[in-house]
Amino acid sequence: MAGKIKHLVNRSGRYHARLVVPKDLRKIVGKTELRTPLGGDYRQAVRLLPGAVAQLQHKIALAERQQTGSKVGVGVARYPLAPDQLALSHYMQRLAFDDVLRNDPRYAAVSIDDLLVERLRQAIAGKLNDSELQELVGEQIDRFRSLGNLTAERGSDEWRIIARALCSAELEALARAAERDEGDYSGRPTTPMLIDAQPPAPPQETVNLKKLWDDYKTSRTQAGFMRDGGKRQDPVIENLRKFLRHNDARRVTKKDLLAWRDHLMTSLSAKTVNDIYLSTVRSLLGWAHENERLPENVSTTVKQPKPRKVKSREKGYTDQEALTVLTASINYQPKPNQFGYVRETPRHTAAKRWAPIICAFTGARISEITQLRKEDVRQEGDRWIIRITPDAGTVKAGDYRDVPLHRQIVDLGFIDYVNAAGAGPLFHNATEPEKFATAASSVSDEISKWLRRSKVTPEGVQPNHGWRHRLKTKASELGIDARVIDAIQGHAGRTAGDNYGDVTVAAKTRAIDRLPWIAD
Incomplete structure (x- = not known):
């Protein structure tokens, strides 16, 4: 059959x-x-098919x-064909065109140009220069380029190979035309290149890059990861799509990703490029390959080396630096504008007053504190406890944790502020839960910028993250159980054994009570 x-x-x-x-x-x-x-004629349809498909x-x-939005040919051929496939396509189209011409009575008076035959033979032998090849088959090469079958530039070795292949096909087509002039339609090509040419492989179905990313986010979210729904990484994929100028994940090559990486390095740090941009794409394409959405993961080895940081000091605040920052924080007063009005909201003012000292005694991430709600603060016995929970915004580890407040925070009046506050967020103005995380992050950034502008944060210390390093340092000095401190800060267990048993609020309270007050 x-x-x-x-x-x-x-x-x-x-x-x-x-x-x-x-x-x-x-x-x-x-x-x-x-x-x-x-x-309606099958044989004629087969003869006309190659030209119609083209x-x-x-x-x-x-x-x-x-x-x-390109004004020139695309950089990667959508329907790439090998030189022998191009030659076979040209040969078949020339024979089909010959059939059409023979319906015109004037065609009988047209003879084969012996000079053309000689020039084609010289081209096949490699004796013609680029200009002469262009004159012979340049239009055919340009047509195949416009069809997305090739990208070879004129004068390149690839271009010359294609030109010679087309000349060979043209010579074969002229030989068939001569045979047909004698009534012989049984002729077949004699050039091995045309005899052995394989038909083009069917075009592969495109894999929509944006949809692939959406499916990946859904998969990760269902598995309990990517709790923000991928909002942080969305700009990464959009940046890649914009750089590629297409939306087909199947067409992405390692060369594309290397070029993208080099482009990103002109405006971003090596750490950002490797740990956020390339990491996101490696995860996406790795998942796509594992789930048989793509034949391979071309991003596996695409990385950006990061220079080793030279540390000139400790990462956390010293005791004196901590005192300086917290003194500025507790005594913070917003400045009125030129008309005497304070534009800063009361919640943002409260964030600058209370978030730094809470971070100092809990080692929490700043956004975990700026997302606190009134209902996240409760009293058990004579102690006040905050609950850091993803319900209020986002928690990196994914689980809630209860952290007792240090007595200095209470004595300074934080509970009075909580009691006077309305229901909901304590430090930002968002009213819709789905916007809590973004609002808390915005306030965190505002605190960091304020501390730097105030010049109370020393060079080499991250204004907000420095508290997490300081708490670890103080706990080590005091000999506090590392597992308890990890539980307070929301760090994952270091060994499998850390997953057995619970670190209770009582254990956390004893640890926090050992932390000295930050005061003169």
Whole structure:
């Protein structure tokens, strides 16, 4: 049984060339498939098929160019063909065109140009220069380029190989035309390149990069990860799509990612490029490969080396530095503008007063404190406790934790502020839970900028993160159980054994009570 001919369909006794439009181009083309009628005769339809398919591919290539906003040929061929496949396509189209011409009576008076035959032979032998090759088959090469079959630049070795292959196909087509002039239509190509040429592989289905990212986020969220829904990494994928100028994940190559990495390095730090941008793409493409959405993960070895940081001091605040920062924080008063009005909201003012000292005695991440709500503060016996929970915004470890407040925080009046506050967030103005995390992060950044502007934070110390380092240092000095401090700060257990048993509020209270007051 004869195999089905690709792109050839029969509808109600009539033959058509048919090409499916890639999903990402259907809005531009306005159709899901393209067709060209080829008549009712099977043999004629087969002869006309290559040329018809080429024209349909040209329409799709133009649509892709419109999608990417490119005014020149795309950098990567959508339908790449090897030189022998290009030659075979040209040969078949020339024979089909010969059939059409023979319906015109004037064609009988046209003879084969012996000079053309000689020049084609010289081209095949490699005796012609680029200009001469361009004159012979330049238009054909440009046509294949516009169809998305090649990207070779004129004068390159690849371009010359293609040109010589097309000259060979043209010579073979002229030989068939001469045979047909004598009534012989049985001729077959004699050049091994045409005899052995494999038919083009069917175009692979595109993999929408944006949809792939959405599916990845859904998978990670369902598994309990990516609690922010991927909002932090969304700009990474959008940046990659903008750089690639297409949305097909299957077309992404290692070379593309290396070029993207080099482009990012012109404006971002090596750490940001490697740990956020490249890491996100490696995770996405790795997941896509594992789930058989992509044939391979081309990003596996694409990384950006990071220079080793030279440390000139400790990461956390010293006792004196801590005192300086907290003195400025507790005594903070917002400055009125030139008209005597204070534009800062009371909650933001409270954040600058209370968040630093709470971080100092809990070692919490700053956003975990700026997202606190009134209902997250409670009293048990004679102790006040805060609950750090993802319900209030986001928690990196994913689980809630209860942390007792140091007595200095209470004595300074924090509980009075909580009791006087309305329900909901203590340090930001968001009213919708889905916006809590973003609002808390914004306040955290504001605190950091204020501390730097006030010049109370020493060089080399992160204004907010320095408290986490300081608490670890103080706990080590005092001999406090590392597992208890990890539980207070929300750090994961260091060994499998740390997952057994619970660190109770009582144990945390004893640890926090051992921390000295920060005062003169």
